[in-house]
Amino acid sequence: MDKPRSHLSESFLNIENLCTPEEIELGELFENLSSRGHAFPSLVFSVPFFFPLPLPGLSVLLGIIIMIGGIGLALKKKPFFPIRWRKKKIKTSILKKVAHFGLRASIVIEKITIPTRNVLFKSPMWLSQASGILIVICGFLLALPLPPGTNFPPAISIFFLSLGVLEENLALIFVGFVAFGANIALFYGILFGLFKAWALI
Numbered sequence: 001m002d003k004p005r006s007h008l009s010e011s012f013l014n015i016e017n018l019c020t021p022e023e024i025e026l027g028e029l030f031e032n033l034s035s036r037g038h039a040f041p042s043l044v045f046s047v048p049f050f051f052p053l054p055l056p057g058l059s060v061l062l063g064i065i066i067m068i069g070g071i072g073l074a075l076k077k078k079p080f081f082p083i084r085w086r087k088k089k090i091k092t093s094i095l096k097k098v099a100h101f102g103l104r105a106s107i108v109i110e111k112i113t114i115p116t117r118n119v120l121f122k123s124p125m126w127l128s129q130a131s132g133i134l135i136v137i138c139g140f141l142l143a144l145p146l147p148p149g150t151n152f153p154p155a156i157s158i159f160f161l162s163l164g165v166l167e168e169n170l171a172l173i174f175v176g177f178v179a180f181g182a183n184i185a186l187f188y189g190i191l192f193g194l195f196k197a198w199a200l201i
Contacts, residue, residue, distance in 0.1 A: 007106070007110060008102075008106040008109065008110060008163075008166060008167065009103055009106040009107050009110060011036045011040060011106075012099050012102035012103040012106055013099075013103060014032070015032075015033075015044065015095060015098065015099040015102070016096065016099040016100070016103070018032060018092070018095070019092040019095050019096045019099065020092075021092060022091065022092060022093075023089040023090065023091055023092060024089065024090060024092055024095065025086060025087055025088070025089055026065070026081075026085055026086060026087075026088045026089070026090060027081060027085070027086025027087065028086075029090065029095075030065070030079075030081050030086075031081075034069075034072075034078070034079060036166070037165070037166055038069060038072040038073040038076075038079065038132070038165075039069065039073050039128075039131070039132075039135075039161075039162040039163075039165040039166050040069075040162070040166060041065065041066070041068075041069040041079070042066045042069040042070055042073070042135050042139070042158055042161075042162040043102075043158070043159060043162035043163055043166065044098055044102065045062045045065050045066050045069070046066065046155040046156075046158040046159045046162065047097075047098040047101055047102060047155075047159070048062060048094055048097070048098060049062075049142065049151045049152055049154075049155035050101065050152070050155060050159075051097060051101075058090075059142055059143070059151060060143045060145075061085075061088070062142065063139045063140065063141070063142030063143030063144075064139065064143050065139075066135060066136075066138070066139030066142060066158060067135075067136050067139035067140055067143070068080065068081060069135065069139075069162075070132045070133070070134075070135030070136035070138075070139055071132065071136055072132070073128060073129070073131065073132030073135060073165065074129045074130075074132030074133050074135075074136065075129075075132075076129065109163070109167070127170075127173065128165045131161040131162075131164065131165050131173060131176065132165075134157065134161055134176070134177070134180045135157075135158050135161055135162065137180075138154035138155075138157050138158045138161075138180065138183065139154075139158065141154040141183065141187065142154050142155065142158075146190075150186075150187075150190070153179070153182065153183045153186055154183055156179045157176050157179035157180045157182075157183055158176075159176075160172050160173070160175040160176035160179055161173060161176030161177070161180070162176075163176075164176055
């Protein structure tokens with residue numbers, strides 16, 4: 001008999017319990033998040049980009065961590081987290097905001113979504129692996145030194161892709177795929193505009 005899956009809200013509540021000190025080591029945090037599933041670190045680290053907070057330098061680090069989580073999801077292997085990063089610390093004040101947002105959102109989501117465990121999703125792993133690849137690409141976009149406001153769209157895609165994989169919900173994964181397509185169009189427009197401006201110089 002399959003082990004009952006823990007609720008997503010319980011996982012975010014567990015994050016709140018980690019926020020007793022002022023700072024927490026990334027290694028400890030990543031190990032804790034990964035125990036919920038390969039997609040959970042990507043879900044959690046996408047949330048800070050929803051807040052109007054300056055993330056100087058942190059956006060690059062979070063983007064890379066999201067990429068690591070996406071690679072683990074795509075390869076169905078435990079993500080490799082660089083040893084030198086394990087001792088880096090992140091302020092728990094940011095983590096508290098993430099946990100609070102995630103807890104509220106997950107309670108609502110758990111009430112309105114029914115996990116879809118059909119053959120299309122459950123048997124072949126291509127759907128979750130494809131989601132992992134898209135998460136890696138969006139994480140890369142977050143890690144780029146781009147203008148303010150460009151981090152939110154990739155974060156939305158990562159959030160829904162990760163959430164869909166964790167909840168085994170095809171509708172949420174579909175939203176993530178659509179958001180990814182919108183990202184491609186957005187960043188293509190940005191690059192096109194930059195090249196056009198450069199040509200006029």
